[in-house]
Amino acid sequence: xxxxxxxxxxxxxxxxxxxxxxxxxxxxxxxxxxxxxxxxxxxxxxxxxxxxxxxxxxxxxxxxxxxxxxxxxxxxxxxxxxxxxxxxxxxxxxxxxxxxxxxxxxxxxxxxxxxxxxxxxxxxxxxxxxxxxxxxxxxxxxxxxxxxxxxxxxxxxxxxxxxxxxxxxxxxxxxxxxxxxxxxxxxxxxxxxxxxxxxxxxxxxxxxxxxxxxxxxxxxxxxxxxxxxxxxxxxxxxxxxxxxxxxxxxxxxxxxxxxxxxxxxxxxxxx
Amino acid sequence: xxxxxxxxxxxxxxxxxxxxxxxxxxxxxxxxxxxxxxxxxxxxxxxxxxxxxxxxxxxxxxxxxxxxxxxxxxxxxxxxxxxxxxxxxxxxxxxxxxxxxxxxxxxxxxxxxxxxxxxxxxxxxxxxxxxxxxxxxxxxxxxxxxxxxxxxxxxxxxxxxxxxxxxxxxxxxxxxxxxxxxxxxxxxxxxxxxxxxxxxxxxxxxxxxxxxxxxxxxxxxxxxxxxxxxxxxxxxxxxxxx
Numbered sequence: 192x193x194x195x196x197x198x199x200x201x202x203x204x205x206x207x208x209x210x211x212x213x214x215x216x217x218x219x220x221x222x223x224x225x226x227x228x229x230x231x232x233x234x235x236x237x238x239x240x241x242x243x244x245x246x247x248x249x250x251x252x253x254x255x256x257x258x259x260x261x262x263x264x265x266x267x268x269x270x271x272x273x274x275x276x277x278x279x280x281x282x283x284x285x286x287x288x289x290x291x292x293x294x295x296x297x298x299x300x301x302x303x304x305x306x307x308x309x310x311x312x313x314x315x316x317x318x319x320x321x322x323x324x325x326x327x328x329x330x331x332x333x334x335x336x337x338x339x340x341x342x343x344x345x346x347x348x349x350x351x352x353x354x355x356x357x358x359x360x361x362x363x364x365x366x367x368x369x370x371x372x373x374x375x376x377x378x379x380x381x382x383x384x385x386x387x388x389x390x391x392x393x394x395x396x397x398x399x400x401x402x403x404x405x406x407x408x409x410x411x412x413x414x415x416x417x418x419x420x421x422x423x424x425x426x427x428x429x430x431x432x433x434x435x436x437x438x439x440x441x442x443x444x445x446x447x448x449x450x451x452x453x454x455x456x457x458x459x460x461x462x
Numbered sequence: 463x464x465x466x467x468x469x470x471x472x473x474x475x476x477x478x479x480x481x482x483x484x485x486x487x488x489x490x491x492x493x494x495x496x497x498x499x500x501x502x503x504x505x506x507x508x509x510x511x512x513x514x515x516x517x518x519x520x521x522x523x524x525x526x527x528x529x530x531x532x533x534x535x536x537x538x539x540x541x542x543x544x545x546x547x548x549x550x551x552x553x554x555x556x557x558x559x560x561x562x563x564x565x566x567x568x569x570x571x572x573x574x575x576x577x578x579x580x581x582x583x584x585x586x587x588x589x590x591x592x593x594x595x596x597x598x599x600x601x602x603x604x605x606x607x608x609x610x611x612x613x614x615x616x617x618x619x620x621x622x623x624x625x626x627x628x629x630x631x632x633x634x635x636x637x638x639x640x641x642x643x644x645x646x647x648x649x650x651x652x653x654x655x656x657x658x659x660x661x662x663x664x665x666x667x668x669x670x671x672x673x674x675x676x677x678x679x680x681x682x683x684x685x686x687x688x689x690x691x692x693x694x695x696x697x698x699x700x701x702x703x704x
Contacts, residue, residue, distance in 0.1 A: 205626075225526045228519040232579045235516070235660070240576030247574045275473045282470075319689035320682060321653045323565060327670060332491035334483040341477075411563040414657070428569065440562070447561040 254433035262435040266423065266442055272337050273419035273446070276412065277405035280344025285398055288349045292356035299360055299386065310353075317350030322408045326417040340417035344409055348401050359393035360386065395461045403454040410443050420446075494675065501683055502676035506669065510681055513665030514688070516579055517651040520661050524583045524651075525644045528590025535591055536598035543602065543628070552595070559592030568654040582659030586647045594643055601635045602628065641696040648692065652685055 193204040206214065293299045295310035325343035333339050363386060371385035413421020420439060427435045503510065538544045538552030564585055571581040571588075605628060613627035655663020662681060669678040 221526075224522060228522045231516075231519050232523055232583060236578050236580040237576050241580055243576075244574045251570075251573065271476065275477055278469075279473060279477070315690055315693070316686055319649060319686045321649060323653045323656060324666070324682075327656070328494070332494055333487045334480060336480060336483075337477050338479045338484060407561070407563055411565045414565060414569075424566070440566075443566075444558070444561045448557065 251433065254431075255437040257434065258437040258441065259432070259434035260438065262438045263442070266420065266439065269413075269418075269420040269423050270442060270446060272340075273409045273413075273421075274406065276337060276340040276344055276409040276417075276419050277402060277450075280341045280409070281348060281398065281402045281405050283341065283345035284348035284352055284401070287345070288352035288356060291349065291353040292360060293382075295353060296357040296360035298363070298365070299382075310357075314350040314353050314357075317346055317348075318354065319350075320347070322347040322412055323415060326412040327415045330416045335416035335418070337418035340409060340412040340419055343412050343417055344405050347408065348405060351404075352397055352401055355397045356390065356394060359390045359397075363389040392461055396458055399454045399457045399461075403450050406450040407447055410446075497673075497675035498679040500676065501679035502674070503680045506665075506674065506677040506680075509665050509668075510662075510677070510684060513655075513662035513681070514684060517648060517655075517661035517663075520579050520582050520586065520651050521644060521648040524586035525590060525640065525647050527583070528587040528643070528647075529594060529640060531587060532591045532594035532598060535595040536602065537624070539595055539599035540602035542605075542607065552599075556592050556596050556599075559588050560596065564589045564650045565653055565657055568657045568659045572658040577658045577660070579660030582651060582654040582661055585654050585659055586650060589650065590643055590647065593646070594639055597639055598632065598636065601632045605631045638700050641699060645689065645692045645696060649685070649689060 193207045194201045195204050195208075196202070204211070291310050291313055294301070294306050295314060297303065297307070300307045300310070322343050325346045326339060329339040329343050333342070367389060368381060368385035371381050376384065409419050409421075410424075411421050413419040413423070414425045416422065420443065424436065424439045427433075427439060535552050535555055538548045539556055541549055544552065567588055568581065568585040571584045575581040575584060609631060610623065610627035614623050618626065651659075651661040652663045652666065655661040655665070656667045658664070662685065666678060666681045669675070669681060
């Protein structure tokens with residue numbers, strides 16, 4: 192037990208002196224970095240606009256309340272589109288992510304030296320580029336609309352699903368695989384009877400989790416023209432129709448809460 | 463199964479896809495991809511460096527502020543240590559900040575605080591609260607209650623109880639989550655810029671607007687490289703902590 196002597200009596204200390212100093216140094220350097228970065232940000236900020244924020248908030252609240260309830264009738268179609276973008280995007284992503292995950296997992300990849308790094312690169316590139324940036328690219332290629340949104344969501348989700356899935360594949364119990372192989376099963380049969388049953392719960396959980404995230408993401412791809420409720424949101428902001436904007440925000444909250452409830456139910460049923 | 467089939471049919475049936483436009487766009491897509499290669503790091507090199515650095519500052523500041531805001535919210539949102547009214551209030555805060563994508567929040571904060579990195583920092587901090595407080599609260603709920611009780615039994619005050627009974631139990635998760643959020647905040651800082659929140663996103667948006675796709679490709683490559691570095695180093699740090 193670390194102790195220190197003060198006035199001749201032992202006093203309990205939480206850490207040894209060296210460790211205490213290391214912790215203190217970590218806090219000190221962390222604080223320095225934070226303060227320095229904050230200063231750099233603050234140099235680039237027009238503080239006049241920031242100080243004005245409270246008036247702006249009041250102004251915006253005044254315009255947003257009461258919400259324009261009749262606008263809700265126009266919103267059903269974009270909401271349906273948003274849900275479709277999320278769902279179809281997830282379906283496409285899963286179809287592509289499954290083979291990628293098997294190629295990336297150390298124990299199922301055909302070649303650790305060549306195929307695995309390529310699969311990992313696919314995963315990282317898809318994960319590091321946001322759905323909004325994918326949408327920006329795709330709107331220019333396939334034209335504005337729901338289709339661009341679906342593909343953007345799909346491209347973005349491949350990395351996420353494949354990463355979690357290949358981690359699950361690497362954690363499977365090798366004994367079961369060996370047992371199936373020992374019966375004289377071919378490569379495909381080992382996959383179907385030795386590996387797939389073990390990763391099925393993880394697979395279902397990951398898919399539902401990603402669908403839930405995609406509902407959120409699909410609300411914004413419309414901001415750059417890729418369909419769904421984001422399109423309405425950006426057009427209403429352009430028109431300064433703040434009372435309609437508040438309805439859209441309420442609709443988004445409601446959708447997200449419902450999707451979270453659905454995914455919690457489904458995950459509960461699986462696990 | 464049947465429900466899924468019906469839904470798929472409905473969804474595919476009502477999704478308007480202008481296949482002609484898609485078909486027309488494919489050659490354009492090829493041109494587009496060709497315009498990306500080779501990536502041009504040099505001609506906008508200074509802007510790219512500026513943008514990346516700004517993104518990194520924003521990431522650091524917003525993660526710290528976000529975590530400072532999340533800790534009290536997480537304590538309030540843990541059912542085993544918070545009274546019921548506080549619990550509901552904190553859960554509502556989390557639900558609201560999780561419902562909105564960073565980009566939607568950014569649109570509003572850009573309106574309130576003006577263009578520039580400050581709006582981006584506020585956005586990312588708020589978004590951090592929804593993520594961090596939720597996961598931290600779940601970890602606090604899963605903790606071993608007997609350890610906290612043992613500390614309480616020594617006659618400790620509330621803060622001592624938090625600091626010696628609960629904090630050591632959630633610390634590994636806390637550090638892991640902070641690193642993960644640092645990584646997410648960097649990636650998100652690339653998009654808040656598109657709506658005016660500063661950082662590399664602003665540079666990227668400018669590159670697209672000027673049709674300088676080779677510079678845009680360079681920016682995307684830099685983002686991917688940094689995210690990859692972050693991913694590797696965070697897994698090392700997490701192993702070192704545990």
